[in-house]
Amino acid sequence: MRTPNSVLGAHASPLQRAGRTLPFGDERHLLAHQWLVDEAWLLDAQAYEEWLDLLTEDIHYLMPVRVTTAAGAGYDTSPGMAHFDEDKYSLSRRVARFLTEHAWTEDPPSRLRHHLSNVRTFATGDDDHLIAESATLLFRSRGDVREGALVSAGREDLLRRTPDGWKLARRTIMADDAVIRMQNLAIFL
Amino acid sequence: MTEYSGVLADVRRGMIPAHIYNDPQVFELEKERVFGRAWIFVAHESEIPDAGDYVVRRVLQDSFIIARDEQGVVRAHFNMCLHRGMQVCRAEMGNASHFRCPYHGWSYRNDGRLTGLPFHQDAYGGEAGFRRKGQRLLPAPNLASYNGLIFISLDPAAEPLADYLGDFRFYLDYYTKQSVSGIQLHGPQRWRVKANWKIGAENFAGDMYHTPHTHTSVVEIGLFREPRAAKRKEGCTYWAHVGGGTTYKLPPGDLDERFRYVGYPQEMVDRMKQNLSADQLKVVGEDGFMISAATIYPNLSFVHNWPKVANTDQVLPFISIRQWQPISEDETEVLSWFAVDAEAPEEFKALSYKAYLMCFGSTGMFEQDDVENWVSLTSTAAGSMARRLLLNSRMGLLEDGTEVAPPLNPEQFHGPGLAHPGYSEFNQRALLARWADHIERPMAGTPRLEMGEAVEEPR
Numbered sequence: 001m002r003t004p005n006s007v008l009g010a011h012a013s014p015l016q017r018a019g020r021t022l023p024f025g026d027e028r029h030l031l032a033h034q035w036l037v038d039e040a041w042l043l044d045a046q047a048y049e050e051w052l053d054l055l056t057e058d059i060h061y062l063m064p065v066r067v068t069t070a071a072g073a074g075y076d077t078s079p080g081m082a083h084f085d086e087d088k089y090s091l092s093r094r095v096a097r098f099l100t101e102h103a104w105t106e107d108p109p110s111r112l113r114h115h116l117s118n119v120r121t122f123a124t125g126d127d128d129h130l131i132a133e134s135a136t137l138l139f140r141s142r143g144d145v146r147e148g149a150l151v152s153a154g155r156e157d158l159l160r161r162t163p164d165g166w167k168l169a170r171r172t173i174m175a176d177d178a179v180i181r182m183q184n185l186a187i188f189l
Numbered sequence: 190m191t192e193y194s195g196v197l198a199d200v201r202r203g204m205i206p207a208h209i210y211n212d213p214q215v216f217e218l219e220k221e222r223v224f225g226r227a228w229i230f231v232a233h234e235s236e237i238p239d240a241g242d243y244v245v246r247r248v249l250q251d252s253f254i255i256a257r258d259e260q261g262v263v264r265a266h267f268n269m270c271l272h273r274g275m276q277v278c279r280a281e282m283g284n285a286s287h288f289r290c291p292y293h294g295w296s297y298r299n300d301g302r303l304t305g306l307p308f309h310q311d312a313y314g315g316e317a318g319f320r321r322k323g324q325r326l327l328p329a330p331n332l333a334s335y336n337g338l339i340f341i342s343l344d345p346a347a348e349p350l351a352d353y354l355g356d357f358r359f360y361l362d363y364y365t366k367q368s369v370s371g372i373q374l375h376g377p378q379r380w381r382v383k384a385n386w387k388i389g390a391e392n393f394a395g396d397m398y399h400t401p402h403t404h405t406s407v408v409e410i411g412l413f414r415e416p417r418a419a420k421r422k423e424g425c426t427y428w429a430h431v432g433g434g435t436t437y438k439l440p441p442g443d444l445d446e447r448f449r450y451v452g453y454p455q456e457m458v459d460r461m462k463q464n465l466s467a468d469q470l471k472v473v474g475e476d477g478f479m480i481s482a483a484t485i486y487p488n489l490s491f492v493h494n495w496p497k498v499a500n501t502d503q504v505l506p507f508i509s510i511r512q513w514q515p516i517s518e519d520e521t522e523v524l525s526w527f528a529v530d531a532e533a534p535e536e537f538k539a540l541s542y543k544a545y546l547m548c549f550g551s552t553g554m555f556e557q558d559d560v561e562n563w564v565s566l567t568s569t570a571a572g573s574m575a576r577r578l579l580l581n582s583r584m585g586l587l588e589d590g591t592e593v594a595p596p597l598n599p600e601q602f603h604g605p606g607l608a609h610p611g612y613s614e615f616n617q618r619a620l621l622a623r624w625a626d627h628i629e630r631p632m633a634g635t636p637r638l639e640m641g642e643a644v645e646e647p648r
C-alpha cells in the first residue's frame with residue numbers, strides 16, 4: 001500500500017515495516033491478529049469509549065479520498081483531502097457526540113459488522129512496535145427496510161506496546177470506492 | 190404543463206406538495222428544464238492550475254472534461270469521442286496534453302481539437318472524406334467563471350453568468366475573494382445519499398430553524414464557543430437574485446474584532462479589508478452579521494463556520510463548497526470541497542481543514558445528522574399519502590401574507606436583496622419559486638451537431 005501524504009499527520013510516528021511478513025505461527029502475528037479481532041468486536045458493538053482507550057495519545061487516523069487516475073499518474077488519492085485525518089482530540093469529539101442523546105444519525109443505531117481478513121504482520125525494527133495490514137468490509141444496516149451499505153477498505157496499522165497493553169498509534173484506511181456508497185461515515189473502520 | 194400548474198401554484202404560495210421530493214415525473218422535468226437551462230458549477234480554477242491539468246465532472250449524466258489548455262485557457266468539452274461515442278477520458282483528474290480514445294485511437298488536444306485520426310487517408314480518403322481540420326470535441330454550450338468558480342450551462346441561449354448570479358456576487362465574495370489570490374479548493378469528497386437533491390439546496394439556503402434541534406449534539410460536545418444553538422435566531426437570512434443564505438449575529442465590536450472573533454488572524458483581516466467593498470465590510474463591522482450557509486440556485490451550496498479544533502477556547506473558520514448532484518429523484522451524489530484563501534498562513538490552512546473535516550463532508554458531525562433527516566424525508570415522500578399532503582413552508586408569514594417581522598432596512602443590513610431577522614422560510618420559498626419558473630417553461634429545440642460537419646474553430 002502506497003502511503004499517501006496527509007495534511008495533519010506530521011505528529012505521527014514515522015516507523016515503517018522491516019522485512020517480510022511474519023509467519024502466521026509467530027507470536028507477534030497472533031498477538032496483532034487477536035488485537036484486530038477484539039477491536040472489530042468493539043466497533044461492531046459501538047463500544048466507542050473502550051475503543052478510544054485503545055488509541056495512543058499521538059494517534060493519527062487517516063482515510064484518504066481515493067481518486068481514479070490514469071495508470072502511471074503516480075497517485076490515486078486526492079491531494080490535500082481525506083475523509084478522516086484525525087488526532088485524539090477530534091476522535092474524542094466524534095465519540096463524545098455518539099454518547100449524547102442527540103446524535104440522530106445513530107438513533108436508532110445502525111447494525112454493524114466489520115468483516116476482517118487478510119491479516120499480515122510485520123516487524124518494524126523496534127520491538128515495541130508492529131505493523132499489521134488487513135482488509136475490512138463493513139456492512140451497515142439502518143432502519144428496517146433500507147438496503148444495507150458496504151465500505152470495503154485495506155488498512156495499515158502501527159501497534160505500540162504500552163504499560164496498558166498494545167495500542168493503535170497510526171492507521172491508514174484505503175477505501176476501495178472513489179465515491180462512498182454510504183450516507184455518511186458516522187462509523188469507524 | 191396543465192397537470193403541474195396546480196403543483197406550481199401551491200409551491201409559489203409556500204405550500205409544498207410533498208411528492209416533489211421523490212417523484213420520477215418531476216425529476217424528468219427537472220433534468221430538462223432546470224439542469225438543461227441553469228448555470229451549473231463544475232470546478233474551480235485552482236483545481237487545474239497548470240497547462241494540461243484537467244478534472245472530469247458531470248452535469249447529471251453528461252460527462253465533461255474541464256481542462257486548462259497549453260495557452261492557459263479553461264475549456265469544457267463533452268467527454269465523448271466524435272467517432273463512436275466512447276468516453277475519451279476515463280480518469281477523474283490528471284494532466285495531459287492529449288486525450289486518446291481507447292477504441293479506435295482518435296486523439297484530441299487538451300483544447301478539444303481533433304489531431305489524430307488513424308488511417309485517415311486509407312479509411313476515409315483523407316480530408317475529402319472526413320474533414321479533420323476544425324473538428325473538436327463537443328464544447329459545453331456555455332462556459333464562464335466568477336472568482337475562479339467555473340460554471341457551464343447546457344443552454345446555448347443562457348444569459349451571461351454575471352447576470353445570472355446578479356447581486357448574489359456580493360455574498361459569493363465573502364467565500365471566494367478574501368484576497369486577490371482568491372481561494373484554493375481541495376477535494377471533493379464524494380458520496381451518495383438516498384435523498385432528493387432539492388432538500389440540501391433548500392436547507393443551506395435558509396434553514397436556521399433546524400440548527401438548534403438537528404445539531405444539538407455538536408453544541409453539547411463543546412465544539413462551539415456559543416453555548417446554545419438557539420443563538421441562531423439572532424442571525425438573519427438574506428435572498429439576492431439567484432441565491433440566499435444565513436448569518437450569525439456577532440457580539441459587539443469593530444470590524445477587526447468581529448473577524449478575529451470567528452478566528453481570522455489579523456493579516457487575513459487586513460487582506461479582506463483591501464479586497465471587500467465598503468458595503469461588504471459594513472455587513473460585518475457595522476451590522477454585525479457573519480455569513481454562514483448559502484445556496485445558489487439550483488444546486489451549489491456554501492458553508493462558513495468556526496468550531497474549536499483543539500481542547501482550547503480558540504475557534505477557527507472554515508469554508509466548504511458543495512454540490513447536490515442529482516442521480517435520480519431519490520438519490521444525490523454530494524461533492525464537498527474544502528476551500529481556503531490561497532494567501533492564508535499555512536498553519537491556518539491546516540487547522541481550517543481540520544475544522545472542515547470535523548464539521549462537514551462525508552465524516553462531518555453536522556452533515557451526519559442532516560443526511561439522516563433528508564434520507565428519511567425522501568423515502569417518506571414516495572407514496573400516495575405524500576401526494577395528499579401539502580407541507581407548510583410559510584414560516585415568516587401570517588395567513589394573510591403579512592410578515593411576522595419586517596425586513597431589515599438598509600441601515601440595519603448593508604447587503605443587496607432582502608434580509609429578514611430570525612427564523613423564516615423566505616429563502617426556501619424564493620429558491621422553489623425559481624424552480625417553479627423553470628419547470629413551467631418548456632425548452633426551445635436543442636441544436637444538433639453532425640459529426641464531420643464543419644464547426645467553428647475554438648476562439
